[in-house]
Amino acid sequence: xxAFIHATIYPISSPKIENATxxxxxxxxxxxxQQISISADAEVVDCQGQVLLPGWVDAHTHVGLxxxxxxxxxxxxxxxxxxxxxxVRGLDAVNPAHHxxxxxxxxxxxxxxTGPGSGNILGGELLTIKTxxxxxxxxxxxxxxxxxxxxxENPKRFHGEVMKRMPSTRMGSAAMLREWLIKGQxxxxxxxxxxxxxxxxxxxxxxxxxxxxxxxxxAHRADDIVTAIRIAKEFDICISLEHCTEGHLIADYLAEAxxxxxxxxxxxxxxxxxxxxxxxxxxxxxxxxxxxxxxITDHPxxxxxxxxxxxxxxxxxxxxxEATLRAMTLxxxxxxxxxxRVGSLDAGKDADFVIWSGxxxxxxxxxxxxxxxxxxVYQG
Amino acid sequence: xxxxFINGELWTVSQGIVQEGTILLENGKITAxxxxxVLPADAKVIDIKGKIVTPGLxxxxxxxxxxxxxIGWAGDDVNECTDPNTAQVRALDGINPGDKGFEDxxxxxxxxxxVGPGSGNVIGGEMLVLKTxxxxxxxxxxKPxxxxxxxxxENPKNVYGGMKKMPSTRMGTAAVLRxxxxEAQTYGKKKAEGKEQATDMRKENLLxxxxxxxxxxxxAHRADDIATAIRIADEFQIEITLEHCTEGDKIAELIAEKKIYAAxxxxxSSKSKVELKDMGYQTPVLLNKAGVQFSIITxxxxxxxxxxxxxxxxxxxxxxxxxxALRAITEVPAKMLGLYDRIGSLEVGKDADLVVWSEDxxxxxxxxxxxxxxxEIVWQGGKQ
Numbered sequence: 001x002x003a004f005i006h007a008t009i010y011p012i013s014s015p016k017i018e019n020a021t022x023x024x025x026x027x028x029x030x031x032x033x034q035q036i037s038i039s040a041d042a043e044v045v046d047c048q049g050q051v052l053l054p055g056w057v058d059a060h061t062h063v064g065l066x067x068x069x070x071x072x073x074x075x076x077x078x079x080x081x082x083x084x085x086x087x088v089r090g091l092d093a094v095n096p097a098h099h100x101x102x103x104x105x106x107x108x109x110x111x112x113x114t115g116p117g118s119g120n121i122l123g124g125e126l127l128t129i130k131t132x133x134x135x136x137x138x139x140x141x142x143x144x145x146x147x148x149x150x151x152x153e154n155p156k157r158f159h160g161e162v163m164k165r166m167p168s169t170r171m172g173s174a175a176m177l178r179e180w181l182i183k184g185q186x187x188x189x190x191x192x193x194x195x196x197x198x199x200x201x202x203x204x205x206x207x208x209x210x211x212x213x214x215x216x217x218x219a220h221r222a223d224d225i226v227t228a229i230r231i232a233k234e235f236d237i238c239i240s241l242e243h244c245t246e247g248h249l250i251a252d253y254l255a256e257a258x259x260x261x262x263x264x265x266x267x268x269x270x271x272x273x274x275x276x277x278x279x280x281x282x283x284x285x286x287x288x289x290x291x292x293x294x295x296i297t298d299h300p301x302x303x304x305x306x307x308x309x310x311x312x313x314x315x316x317x318x319x320x321x322e323a324t325l326r327a328m329t330l331x332x333x334x335x336x337x338x339x340x341r342v343g344s345l346d347a348g349k350d351a352d353f354v355i356w357s358g359x360x361x362x363x364x365x366x367x368x369x370x371x372x373x374x375x376x377v378y379q380g
Numbered sequence: 381x382x383x384x385f386i387n388g389e390l391w392t393v394s395q396g397i398v399q400e401g402t403i404l405l406e407n408g409k410i411t412a413x414x415x416x417x418v419l420p421a422d423a424k425v426i427d428i429k430g431k432i433v434t435p436g437l438x439x440x441x442x443x444x445x446x447x448x449x450x451i452g453w454a455g456d457d458v459n460e461c462t463d464p465n466t467a468q469v470r471a472l473d474g475i476n477p478g479d480k481g482f483e484d485x486x487x488x489x490x491x492x493x494x495v496g497p498g499s500g501n502v503i504g505g506e507m508l509v510l511k512t513x514x515x516x517x518x519x520x521x522x523k524p525x526x527x528x529x530x531x532x533x534e535n536p537k538n539v540y541g542g543m544k545k546m547p548s549t550r551m552g553t554a555a556v557l558r559x560x561x562x563e564a565q566t567y568g569k570k571k572a573e574g575k576e577q578a579t580d581m582r583k584e585n586l587l588x589x590x591x592x593x594x595x596x597x598x599x600a601h602r603a604d605d606i607a608t609a610i611r612i613a614d615e616f617q618i619e620i621t622l623e624h625c626t627e628g629d630k631i632a633e634l635i636a637e638k639k640i641y642a643a644x645x646x647x648x649s650s651k652s653k654v655e656l657k658d659m660g661y662q663t664p665v666l667l668n669k670a671g672v673q674f675s676i677i678t679x680x681x682x683x684x685x686x687x688x689x690x691x692x693x694x695x696x697x698x699x700x701x702x703x704x705a706l707r708a709i710t711e712v713p714a715k716m717l718g719l720y721d722r723i724g725s726l727e728v729g730k731d732a733d734l735v736v737w738s739e740d741x742x743x744x745x746x747x748x749x750x751x752x753x754x755x756e757i758v759w760q761g762g763k764q
Binding site for chain 1: 449450451452480648649650651652653654656657659680681682683684687690693694696697740742743744745747
C-alpha cells in the first residue's frame, strides 16, 4: 500500500481537493480524499506543494509507428497500397521501444490511442494502450478501439493525385466509404446465414455496423464533418470526429448530432487548405455548445511532450480550466471506451497518475513522477 | 503621433527591469523611458498597470510570407528546387504580406523577422529582414540583404538525390558548396583584373559572402554538419551563422571558440527527420554554458510565430537563465542581423517596437495585449 499525502489532487470526476491523500495498492486506486486513514504498514510519500493528476489520455496519436527520427525504415503510418485497408492493425506496427513512448511518459501521458494515419478511406484498426512496457500485447487497454477512416484532402491526395486512382475527389471518398459499409451489411447477412468466408477487412466493417467499435473519421473542414455525420446517420453507426478543426463553425449541429470530437493538432501550423481555420477557439466553442470533446496532439504532428501546452493555450482562449483538464483525461477515456479503467482518480481505477511540481499549465512546472499501474515509469 | 504606456513593468533587456515605468513613443522612435516622466499633453496615454513590456520580439529564422500556409502549392515559394545552387534568387520576391503568418507574428509579439529561402538547395538565395506589419513588402524591409542561405545535411541530398542528381550525399553537398565558392573567387579575380565577362548574379552574391559583406547562413542540424560548415568557413575565410544547430550542444566548445552565432530551433516541433533525433532544450542550455551567442527561432511555419515566446519559455524550464532566454529573442538576433542600433532592446532612440504582455511572457498562458511597430499599435488583444 502506498499513500501520497498533502497533495493538491485533481480527481477530475470531482472538484480539486487541497491537502489530500491518494491511496493505491496492487496497481489500483483504493481511495482519494482528505480524511483518509492510512494503515501503519503503508509507505507514505509526502507531496507537500505538489499537484497530483490522473495520467493524460491522448485519444489520437501515432505513437510508436510513425518513424520520425528513426527515418523511413521505421515509418509504418499509412498502408497506402490501397484506399481500403480495413484489415490492417496498428497493433502489428507499434514499436514499444520508440522514443515517442518515453516522450509520452515524460509529460505524464499514460494512455494513448494510436494507429494508422489518414491516407486511406478505411485505414485499419486503432488500439488504446498504456505508454509503458516492452511487449505491445501487454500494454493494450482496448484493441481494436476503433476503425480509422478519413475524409478531406489526404485520401484524395494519396490515391487520386499520387496513384491516379479513386478517390480523387471528396465525392469519391464518400462513395467508397458508403460502398464498403454496404459490403459490410451484405457480409453480415451472409455471416448470419453461416455463408461468409473469412474476410479480415469486412469483419471489422461489421464491428462498426454492430456498434462494437466506432468509426473514427478524420475530418477537418466543416463540410467533411457534416459528410461524416450524414454517413453515420445513413448507416446508424457510432463515429468520433477526429481533428474537427472547423467544428467551431458548426458547433450547434455537432451538439445535435451527439457524436464526440477529438480536437487537434492545434499547436501546429495551418499546413493544408483544410486547416486554414485552425484555432484554439474551437475547444471553447464546442464546450459552449455542449459537445463532448478531447484535446489531442496527433503525435508527432504536435509532439506529445507539448500536450500540457495544448491545454494551457485552450484555457487561455477561454475554455474553463476544469473543462480543459477533463478534455485531457476523463473525456478521452470515455470517447475511447476505457473510462472504467482510466481517466480519473477514483477508487477501483488503475493507479495511473502524475505528480507535478506545480500546475501543469504553468511553464516552470515539471513532471516529477509518472505512475502506470502503480509503478513509477518516469522520474524527472 | 505620440503614444505613452504608463505603469508597466519594462523589461528593457539592456538596462534591467524598470518597475512602474513609462515609455513614450514619438514618430516611430522611443523618445523617453523611466519612472515619473512628464508626458506631452497631446500624447495618447495607455495605463498598463500590472502588465509587462518587452522589446518587440525578433525571430532570426523564419519563412513567413514565402511559405504561405493553408493555400497549398499555390502559396509555396520557399525552395527554388531546380538547381542545387540558386544564389541569385531573393526571398523578397516571394513574400506575400497577406500571408496569415504575419498575423501570427503580431499575435505573438514578433515585430521583426529574417526571412529566407528554405533548405532544399545547397545555396538557396538571398535572405532579408523585415518588420511584420504592412501591405507592401518593400516598405516593411529593414535590411534588404541580410545573408545568403546555404544548407547541409538531409534536405539537399533528399531533394537532388531523389532526382538522381548531385548532391545525393553529404560529401556531394559540401563539394557543391566549395565549388560554387571557388568559381565565385575566380570570377571575382577576373573582375578585379578588369577582364570582360558576363555578369553572373549567383557569383555576384557569393562574392559578397567571400568579401564578408554578408554572412553565409548555413542550415546544419547534426554535429558533423555543423563541423563541416565551420571547416568550409575556415577554408574560405567567410563569416557564417549556424542555422538550427540542433546538435550544437555536442560541440559547443568548438562553436564558442570560433565565436559563431547560432540560431537554435525549431525545438518546439517534432523529430521529423533522422538529423533531429537528439533535438531538445538541452541545446540552448549547453550552448549558453559554453559561451555561445545564440537566438531562439521558430522557423515559421514549422512552429507558428505565435509561439516564439513559448519556445523561449521551454528553454527557461530546462534551465536557461531568464535574461538569456529574453536576449535570445531580442538582443542576440538583433546583433546577428546587424540591427542592434535599431531594434532588440528598449532604449531611447531605438525603433518604437514593443509588446505589452498580460503576464510573464515565458508563461504558456501569457497573452499579448498590444503589439507596437514603429510607434503604431498593430495588434490589440481581446479582454485581458
